Amino acid sequence: MDIMELLKTRRTYRRFEQKAISDKILEDMLTAARYASSAANKQPISYVVVRTPEKVKEVFDLTKWAGYFPNDAGRPKAGEEPVLFIGIVENLDISKNYADTDAGLAISNLTLAAWSHGVGSCMIGACNKPKLSEMFGLTENQQLHTVVAFGYPSHxxxxxxxxxxxxxxxxxxxxxxxxxxxxxxxxxxxx
Ligand SMILES: Cc1cc2nc3c(=O)[nH]c(=O)nc-3n(C[C@H](O)[C@H](O)[C@H](O)COP(=O)(O)O)c2cc1C
The missing domain is CATH 2.20.180.10 (putative fmn-dependent nitroreductase like domains)
Structure with a gap:
């Protein structure tokens, strides 16, 4: 896809087909995130990949979707859920400076690489960060930035x-x- 078309169509997607994302695509996505620029090249961002159906459901239950819609109307219904989550972690012992910017750049690469393979995404800030941090085994120097949901969009x-x-x-x-x-x-x- 032409880069401008890729950028225009890489939108937020909130309903997904129940089709797994291959290891090869996942590796491309994580490699794209690895290529992202970083303040002073400190690279404080790391990733928690959640892809077993049980764990994906556990994370899904701790997320909120489409806050502008009343009655949770934007939440994926049964059979529309994401098939993969990636937790974006700021390692503050490596760097606190611009870690949030670094996270944004990494997420941008991650989601664009996914979309180049037809995999849609939704960044989720509205999630239960204390519970997710515990589930991900994060230390006190590791701050959960967001979780990003992925899947092949059905809309x-x-x-x-x-x-x-x-x-x-x-x-x-x-x-x-x-x-x-x-x-x-x-x-x-x-x-
Ligand atoms: C930092 C950040 C946090 C977000 N958190 C949520 C969220 O908790 N739930 C959700 O459904 N969408 C979330 N979104 C998606 C935005 O609603 C979406 O990016 C916005 O509506 C614009 O749509 P677009 O991504 O297609 O341009 C988030 C986006 C960003 C950048």
Whole structure:
């Protein structure tokens, strides 16, 4: 896929086919994260891969989806759940400086590499971090940044221009996600 098409279509996906992600694709995703830039090249980010169905369910139960929708309507229903989670960990004993930025860059590489193989993702900040940190066996110097859910999407998601400042994503008549993005004129200033 052309890079601009890859960036445009690598959206957040919240409903998935129940199809496993191969070891080869997973290795590509983690390698892409490994290639990410890092402040002072300290590389404080590490990863917890969760892929056995029992553990995936355990993590899933500790996550929240599509906060703009009432009544948990954006939560994947039975048969739509992600098949893989990756916990993004900041190792603060390695570096506290820009660890959050490093995590974002790594997640970007991780999710783009996944999408290049047709694997969709959803970053999840709204999760029970104390319980997940315990489950992942994190130490006090290891801070859970997010968990990222992965799977082959069973819906579409596409961008439209923000109208009248309305930035909330919504579902269209086909139950596909529509994601308003601010127009370039509104976010860029040329000097
Ligand atoms: C740091 C971060 C945390 C997020 N946390 C959640 C979350 O807890 N649950 C969820 O359903 N989506 C979450 N998202 C996904 C955003 O809602 C999504 O990126 C946004 O609506 C824009 O959609 P797009 O990714 O398709 O551009 C998160 C995204 C980011 C970057």
């Amino acid at each position: 579409k998601s596409y961008i439209e221009d923000v109208k009248d400042g309305a930035i909330k994503y919504y579902l269209d008549e086909n139950q596909d996600y529509v994601v308003p993005k601010r127009k370039l004129d509104d976010i860029v200033k040329y000097l």
